[in-house]
Amino acid sequence: MQFLIFLLVYPFIWLLSILPFRVLHFISDIFYYLLYYVIGYRKKVVFNNIKLAFPEKSDKEIKRIAKKSHRHFIDVFVEIIKLFTISEKQLRKRYKIGNIDIFKNLEKQHRSSILMGAHYANWEWIFLLNKNINFNGYAVYKKIKNKYFDKKIIETRGRFNTTLVSTKDIFSVIAKNTKENKLSLYGFLGDQSPKVHKAYYWSHFFGVENLPVHTGSELLAKRNDFAVVFFKTKRVKRGYYEVNFEMITDNPRSFKDYDITDIYLRKVEEQVKEAPEFYFWTHKRFKHRGKNLLDKKLTKRA
Structure with a gap:
């Protein structure tokens, strides 16, 4: 069944991917109107998330951000589809990579590193970075259930x-690469919510307290003495982006537990505040807020 679904769907995806951007963005506009005005895809989630993150904003401002966010949400998906066939030359034209001196310096030191980012603007095109540096590039992802896709x-x-x-294999891959002294760069997106039972640390995000947060990046950085770099993507105009990098630390073991994670979260907040419409508000980022306190109360009652 998986193969049949792949045979039926992938040719359609491939045909979409060879279309020029102006046509893809026209298709994106159609889907935006369908998803936002007709289906109302996750509108309540988006509105609630923005309201929690920006309680000072009026309903009119929240609606404006929500509409732009939905439009950008569809744009990113068609731009991800474009990755199937886009040439490196065309991608370089649309995705400008900034200060890679950070990585050149790390290369000279033969320092493997953690690259942290967020679901902001077009994070998928960050893969182009690996064409500009001499690291072995790895990206942590969640496997698709259909093995052919x-x-x-x-x-x-x-x-x-x-x-x-x-995510299941990243620890063993890092252990193997470290043993072989393989210069590597490991990419993580840690801004979404982990499952409650897998959360080791609860922090705040946009002023919302007691949220579970991903801490795997910090754990791996400290365990292996990896430098930690943040990538900040900016949408220049539709279909065009630029990315720059900020060193969080090249000495992770000097930080107290979870301090690196908190620095990362603050950087994500700063990025989103500059243009909140380009963040993925469709994710239920705040759904587990306060559940750690609830668990403590239940434990005390028991």
Whole structure:
């Protein structure tokens, strides 16, 4: 059944990917109107998330951000589809990479590193970075249930010198690469909500307290003495982006537990505040807020 679904769907995706951007963005506009005005896809989630993050904004401002966010949400998906066939030359034209001196310096030190980012603007095109540096690039991702689509995604990212590694396998991959002294860069997106039972640390995000947060990046950085770099993507105009990098630390073991995670969260907040319409508000980021306190209350009652 998986193969049949792949045979039926992938040719359609491939045909979409060879279309010029102006046509893809026209298709995106159609889907935006369908999803926002007709289906109302996650509108309540988006409105609630923005209201929690920006309680000072009026309903009119929240609605404006929500509408632009939905439009950008569809744009990113068609731009992800474009990755299947886009040439490196065309991608370089649309995705400008800034200060890679950070990585050149780390290369000289032979320092493997953690690259942290957020679901903001177009994070997917960051794969182009691996065509500009001499690290072995890895990106942590969640496997697609359909193994044929999963294989195709892995092949597509491989065109840009990136190896996708599942969350389940990343620890063993890092251990192997470290043992072999393999200069590597590991990409993580840690701004979404982990499952409650997998949360080791609860922090705040946009002033909302007691939220579970991902801490795997910090754990791996400290365990392996990896430098930690943040990538900040900016949408220049529709279909065009630029990315720059900020060193969080090249000495992770000097930080107290979870301080690096908190620094990362503050950087995500700063990025989103500059243009909140380009953040992925459709994710239920705040759904587990306060559940750690609830668990403590239940434990005391028991």
